[in-house]
Each structure stands twice: as C-alpha cells, then as structure tokens.
Amino acid sequence: xxxxxxxxxxxxxxxxxxxxxxxxxxxxxxxxxxxxxxxxxxxxxxxxxxxxxxxxxxxxxxxxxxxxxxxxxxxxxxxxxxxxxxxxxxxxxxxxxxxxxxxxxxxxxxxxxxxxxxxxxxxxxxxxxxxxxxxxxxxxxxxxxxxxxxxxxxxxxxxxxxxxxxxxxxxxxxxxxxxxxxxxxxxxxxxxxxxxxxxxxxxxxxxxxxxxx
Amino acid sequence: xxxxxxxxxxxxxxxxxxxxxxxxxxxxxxxxxxxxxxxxxxxxxxxxxxxxxxxxxxxxxxxxxxxxxxxxxxxxxxxxxxxxxxxxxxxxxxxxxxxxxxxxxxxxxxxxxxxxxxxxxxxxxxxxxxxxxxxxxxxxxxxxxxxxxxxxxxxxxxxxxxxxxxxxxxxxxxxxxxxxxxxxxxxxxxxxxxxxxxxxxxxxxxxxxxxxx
Ligand SMILES: [Zn+2]
Numbered sequence: 238x239x240x241x242x243x244x245x246x247x248x249x250x251x252x253x254x255x256x257x258x259x260x261x262x263x264x265x266x267x268x269x270x271x272x273x274x275x276x277x278x279x280x281x282x283x284x285x286x287x288x289x290x291x292x293x294x295x296x297x298x299x300x301x302x303x304x305x306x307x308x309x310x311x312x313x314x315x316x317x318x319x320x321x322x323x324x325x326x327x328x329x330x331x332x333x334x335x336x337x338x339x340x341x342x343x344x345x346x347x348x349x350x351x352x353x354x355x356x357x358x359x360x361x362x363x364x365x366x367x368x369x370x371x372x373x374x375x376x377x378x379x380x381x382x383x384x385x386x387x388x389x390x391x392x393x394x395x396x397x398x399x400x401x402x403x404x405x406x407x408x409x410x411x412x413x414x415x416x417x418x419x420x421x422x423x424x425x426x427x428x429x430x431x432x433x434x435x436x437x438x439x440x441x442x443x444x445x446x447x448x449x450x
Numbered sequence: 451x452x453x454x455x456x457x458x459x460x461x462x463x464x465x466x467x468x469x470x471x472x473x474x475x476x477x478x479x480x481x482x483x484x485x486x487x488x489x490x491x492x493x494x495x496x497x498x499x500x501x502x503x504x505x506x507x508x509x510x511x512x513x514x515x516x517x518x519x520x521x522x523x524x525x526x527x528x529x530x531x532x533x534x535x536x537x538x539x540x541x542x543x544x545x546x547x548x549x550x551x552x553x554x555x556x557x558x559x560x561x562x563x564x565x566x567x568x569x570x571x572x573x574x575x576x577x578x579x580x581x582x583x584x585x586x587x588x589x590x591x592x593x594x595x596x597x598x599x600x601x602x603x604x605x606x607x608x609x610x611x612x613x614x615x616x617x618x619x620x621x622x623x624x625x626x627x628x629x630x631x632x633x634x635x636x637x638x639x640x641x642x643x644x645x646x647x648x649x650x651x652x653x654x655x656x657x658x659x660x661x662x663x
Contacts, residue, residue: 247622277655281651284658290512294529305503
C-alpha cells in the first residue's frame with residue numbers, strides 16, 4: 238500500500254506509464270489521503286499550466302467553436318502526430334520473405350519491386366514494421382508488414398492513404414499479407430489501423446504503423 | 451475594463467472587493483476559491499450549452515494553448531492539440547467532478563495529458579528512426595523564440611525550488627518524461643525522484659499561496 242501512496246506526485250505530473258497510472262487510479266478510489274494530496278498537488282501543476290499561458294492565435298477560437306457544431310469531421314490527434322513523426326524512407330534492401338511467402342500476386346509484386354523507379358517507404362510503429370514500395374511509372378505499389386500480430390477476432394487491419402482531404406481506405410489485410418495499391422500520390426501519408434471486420438470508411442482505431450510517401 | 455467585463459461574466463454577482471483586481475491577483479483568487487464560475491460553466495456545457503463553452507474557451511484558451519506549446523514546441527501541433535482538448539471538454543464535461551478538483555485543474559490536466567501523449571508518440575517514432583537519420587535536427591527558430599519568451603513569473607516560481615526539485619518537475623511536466631525516464635536522465639534513484647517530485651510540488655503550492663510570484 239505505501240508503495241501506491243508514493244505514486245501520487247508522479248500521477249499529478251502525468252509521469253506514470255499507462256500500467257502504473259491505472260494501478261494508482263484504482264488505489265485512488267479507496268484512499269482518502271491520496272485523494273486529498275492529489276487535489277493539493279494539482280493546485281501546483283495547474284499553477285505551472287497557468288504560468289505557461291500564451292496568447293492563442295485569434296482564428297483558433299472560430300475553429301474550436303465550429304468543431305463542436307460539426308463534430309466528427311476533424312482528423313484525430315493521432316493523424317496529426319503521425320504526420321509530425323513521418324518515417325524516413327529506408328533504402329530498398331531485400332524482399333520481405335514472411336510477407337511474400339503468402340502472396341497471391343507474386344508476379345505483379347515482383348514487377349513493382351524490380352521497376353527502375355521503385356521507391357521504398359518505411360512505416361514505423363510500436364506494433365511492428367511495414368514497407369510500401371511503389372513505382373510511379375507502373376502506377377502501383379505493394380505494402381507488406383513484418384512482426385505484426387494476428388488481428389483479434391472480428392477485426393481486420395486497414396491501410397490508409399492520407400492527404401489534405403483526409404484519410405482514404407487503401408485495402409484490408411491480415412497479418413503477413415501484402416496489399417497492392419494503385420491509387421497514391423507523392424507526399425501522402427500511409428498508415429495502418431485496426432478496424433472492425435469489414436473495414437471502415439474512416440479510421441476508428443489508433444495508428445499502428447505510419448510513414449510518408 | 452476588459453478584465454472586469456470578463457470577470458462579470460464569470461461571477462454574475464461579483465463581490466465588490468474583487469472587481470478591479472489585477473489579472474495576476476485574479477488568477478490567484480480563482481485558485482484559492484476553486485473557481486466556482488468555471489465549475490458552473492462546465493455543468494452547463496454538460497447540458498449542451500454552447501455559450502457556456504465559449505466562456506470556458508475565453509477563460510482558459512491561453513492556458514491550454516500556452517501549456518501545449520511549451521510541451522510540444524510547435525505552434526501547429528499546439529493548435530491541433532488545443533482543438534482536441536476543447537472537443538474533449540465539450541464531449542466529456544459530464545465527467546467533471548468538482549469534488550475532486552476545480553474546473554481549471556481538470557482542464558489543465560486534460561491539456562497536459564493530450565500534449566504529453568503526443569510528445570511520447572513522436573519520441574517513440576523518432577527513437578525507432580534514430581539509427582537512420584542520425585542526430586536530431588537543431589531546434590528551429592520558433593522553438594528558440596519560445597525559449598526566449600519564457601515567462602519571468604514561471605522562472606521566478608521555479609527558482610524557489612532546489613535544483614533537483616526543479617529538474618524533476620521540468621523534465622516530467624514540460625518534457626513529458628515518465629518518472630523512470632527522469633531517474634534515468636538524471637542518474638538519480640527512482641525513490642529520490644519520487645520524493646523530489648512530491649516535495650517540489652508542495653513547495654510550489656506554498657509559493658503560489660504565500661508569495662506574490
Ligand atoms: Zn494512498
């Protein structure tokens with residue numbers, strides 16, 4: 238128990254990892270003294286927040302107000318962050334044997350990989366790695382993954398191409414399968430989410446892998 | 451006049467001795483009295499009152515934007531996260547519990563969590579790429595400008611802490627590090643980090659209550 242009390246300041250600072258934070262929240266439900274101390278420590282963190290004040294851009298107010306009138310039309314934070322963290326393209330090395338072993342369209346894929354203008358894009362994420370190799374002259378690309386766990390029952394991985402106009406579905410796949418994409422353009426983000434079986438028109442799950450063409 | 455008008459909208463029956471206080475004193479007042487005005491506004495938002503939402507935005511936007519800007523060091527990302535924070539306030543105002551923390555603390559906590567979540571995702575994507583892209587880029591002009599604008603009041607408040615108290619709080623609260631990462635970064639035992647976070651925040655709280663920072 239005393240170990241739990243020790244987490245109160247780190248919790249107030251949001252400096253616990255998810256597991257620890259969850260553990261502390263359970264403790265908080267049953268510990269009056271931690272609830273009392275947390276309220277005190279939050280006065281200090283709120284003080285720090287207030288001392289950080291900076292004038293918000295004037296047009297931000299209208300954007301904030303309009304989003305509550307038309308909710309659901311905005312890109313989620315994850316999409317923005319993925320853009321900021323866009324992966325750097327890897328130099329094309331070897332074929333990804335695990336994915337290719339399960340390919341149905343080997344010849345088509347081989348043509349993309351062998352095209353003179355084949356361009357690889359790496360997708361990074363906590364859950365695995367992905368690679369999108371595309372050829373502008375062929376107008377086709379192939380997406381493959383490595384180390385991605387099997388999708389849970391009733392769900393499927395979905396590939397997205399994202400640009401100024403928002404995310405566009407680019408195909409559904411199971412772990413280890415490759416996806417052939419024939420509608421992409423330079424500068425787009427490419428990303429993977431987990432979606433309900435059958436896929437979604439707009440992403441609903443967090444981004445698992447992402448990169449930039 | 452602007453401050454008094456804003457004040458009157460928060461406190462329809464403003465206590466006469468409060469009217470005319472300087473902004474800093476008003477902020478202190480809001481802390482010490484637990485900002486009943488904002489609390490009530492959140493209750494109205496939970497019932498779908500969009501004019502209450504506008505008032506909350508006007509009273510808290512500089513805190514939310516300033517805090518997210520300090521953590522993310524990118525005006526574009528700070529704007530995106532600020533929009534997300536207000537969308538969350540609009541949708542989850544019914545989860546606000548005035549018995550746990552005042553409204554200003556609740557909003558500061560939401561903003562801080564969102565910003566730190568973004569920082570951690572960007573960082574983990576960067577860590578994966580480190581071997582490929584080499585040294586992180588030098589801070590850009592906007593980042594340096596933020597550093598130069600660091601509020602004198604914040605510096606003064608943090609100056610009342612011991613070096614170690616200040617470091618652990620800055621790394622966690624503004625740097626988005628977990629307590630384990632803070633300990634690693636400083637080469638200090640985790641137990642010491644926990645203790646300094648706790649007594650550092652308590653010290654800040656008494657600075658806030660007793661001193662005119
Ligand atoms: Zn406790």
